[in-house]
Amino acid sequence: MGRRGLLTVLLAGAALLITSVSAVASPVEMSFTSAPITVGGYSVERAVTGNVDRPAGAGFITQMAADVVDVNTGKQVPISRIMLHHIVFAAYGVGPGNTAFYGDGEERAIMKLPAGYGYPVAAAEKWAIVWMLMNHRQQTDAVKIRWRLTWDTDPNLKPVTPMSFDASHSAQGLVYSVAGGGKVGSTDVRTQSRVAPFSGRIVAGLGHVHGGAAELALSEPGCGNRTIYRSSPTWGTASNPFYNVKPILHEPGPINMSRIESETGIPVHAGEELKLSSVYDAHLPHTRVMGLMVVYIAKDDSVTSNCGKMPSDVTQFRTTVKGRSKAPVFRVPLTGIDAKGHAIEINRPPGSTLIAGMSAELKVGDAFYSQRNISIAQGGSVTWAFGSVLQHDVTVADAPRGFNSDWMKAGQSFTKRFDVPGTYKLFCSLHPVQMTQVITVRPKRAG
Numbered sequence: 100m101g102r103r104g105l106l107t108v109l110l111a112g113a114a115l116l117i118t119s120v121s122a123v124a125s126p127v128e129m130s131f132t133s134a135p136i137t138v139g140g141y142s143v144e145r146a147v148t149g150n151v152d153r154p155a156g157a158g159f160i161t162q163m164a165a166d167v168v169d170v171n172t173g174k175q176v177p178i179s180r181i182m183l184h185h186i187v188f189a190a191y192g193v194g195p196g197n198t199a200f201y202g203d204g205e206e207r208a209i210m211k212l213p214a215g216y217g218y219p220v221a222a223a224e225k226w227a228i229v230w231m232l233m234n235h236r237q238q239t240d241a242v243k244i245r246w247r248l249t250w251d252t253d254p255n256l257k258p259v260t261p262m263s264f265d266a267s268h269s270a271q272g273l274v275y276s277v278a279g280g281g282k283v284g285s286t287d288v289r290t291q292s293r294v295a296p297f298s299g300r301i302v303a304g305l306g307h308v309h310g311g312a313a314e315l316a317l318s319e320p321g322c323g324n325r326t327i328y329r330s331s332p333t334w335g336t337a338s339n340p341f342y343n344v345k346p347i348l349h350e351p352g353p354i355n356m357s358r359i360e361s362e363t364g365i366p367v368h369a370g371e372e373l374k375l376s377s378v379y380d381a382h383l384p385h386t387r388v389m390g391l392m393v394v395y396i397a398k399d400d401s402v403t404s405n406c407g408k409m410p411s412d413v414t415q416f417r418t419t420v421k422g423r424s425k426a427p428v429f430r431v432p433l434t435g436i437d438a439k440g441h442a443i444e445i446n447r448p449p450g451s452t453l454i455a456g457m458s459a460e461l462k463v464g465d466a467f468y469s470q471r472n473i474s475i476a477q478g479g480s481v482t483w484a485f486g487s488v489l490q491h492d493v494t495v496a497d498a499p500r501g502f503n504s505d506w507m508k509a510g511q512s513f514t515k516r517f518d519v520p521g522t523y524k525l526f527c528s529l530h531p532v533q534m535t536q537v538i539t540v541r542p543k544r545a546g
């Protein structure tokens with residue numbers, strides 16, 4: 100063998116070595132944080148932040164989680180201090196539109212794909228986060244949002260596509276309200292049907308709900324309505340901070356939603372209908388609730404018909420933390436501020452009561468309702484005329500029936516007719532301490 104031949108062999112060997120090294124490249128744990136975010140005392144902060152940090156180059160995410168950390172120590176911040184109400188990660192900048200690929204509510208949902216699969220990230224794509232934080236203490240605080248992920252550049256991973264379902268049908272904030280008033284044990288079911296975009300296999304799934312939920316179910320109407328993924332909540336015990344912080348922004352959600360993994364995958368056929376059912380208790384009101392599900396589908400052209408056999412390796416994962424399987428009855432209190440500036444529960448906001456007949460109108464300004472206590476006749480209507488620069492809303496905390504307005508500002512208005520008598524404790528879900536209100540609906544006299 101001449102020198103040239105030896106060199107060729109050596110080079111070929113080196114190339115082989117490089118190839119094999121990259122093929123077995125072990126996945127890397129990575130951690131990123133947002134810039135510091137300042138949140139005022141007892142306040143909500145929310146925004147969309149574009150172009151956040153992400154791993155460089157192209158690769159796959161096989162696992163992902165998000166939380167909130169201290170600006171100085173980098174340690175996780177407890178809920179009693181600041182809670183991450185929700186966060187959604189969306190990829191943009193490559194092709195049209197954007198793709199939400201991971202979301203997390205206060206239950207700290209994780210994305211985890213079974214072995215052999217990855218969520219593909221393009222080198223050129225950018226990430227945006229949609230987030231909301233709530234400060235449960237009096238003092239102004241600062242935190243960073245952190246996302247940790249497992250990054251894998253193994254080119255043999257099978258790519259997955261996230262497919263999301265939303266029972267609110269893209270309502271503002273992705274929320275809706277369950278009015279309540281149904282019989283004990285009755286349920287409120289909202290559905291969304293979507294068509295499988297290609298033939299493949301669902302290899303993972305996760306769900307998100309709020310207080311009062313029974314479950315989320317993904318079914319195939321064309322296959323005898325079989326349920327292919329049921330995401331069930333686990334509720335915190337009564338001592339959980341969810342039930343004990345102030346202010347409470349909405350009826351506390353679960354501490355966990357069961358998620359699935361299946362290496363084989365649940366077969367879905369291109370064009371077949373997949374239906375999300377978001378099931379809530381319909382006896383009590385539940386306001387600003389969500390019913391969100393994301394499933395991760397790996398393309399598989401060998402799925403050639405609807406209603407394929409369910410795999411035997413679908414594993415349900417749920418928290419090992421002790422909790423309750425049934426949503427507890429919980430009444431969201433109104434919160435005020437005492438003389439020392441501490442958050443306390445209040446029965447009604449300060450101020451006089453406007454006694455109205457069949458209609459009343461009030462103004463909504465920045466962080467105030469012009470009239471905070473109103474008495475109105477049964478069947479009467481109240482109109483909120485928004486004149487604010489910032490967005491505000493009207494949300495039932497505790498009442499005989501639940502409802503909510505959208506977030507609104509100057510020029511918009513919201514009218515609600517009150518057919519059921521009783522005491523309606525209301526707040527602005529974005530300013531739950533400053534903006535509280537009580538509407539008393541007087542019953543019609545008999546005869």
Ligand SMILES: [Cu+2]
Nearest residue numbers: 491527529530
């Ligand atoms: Cu507000």
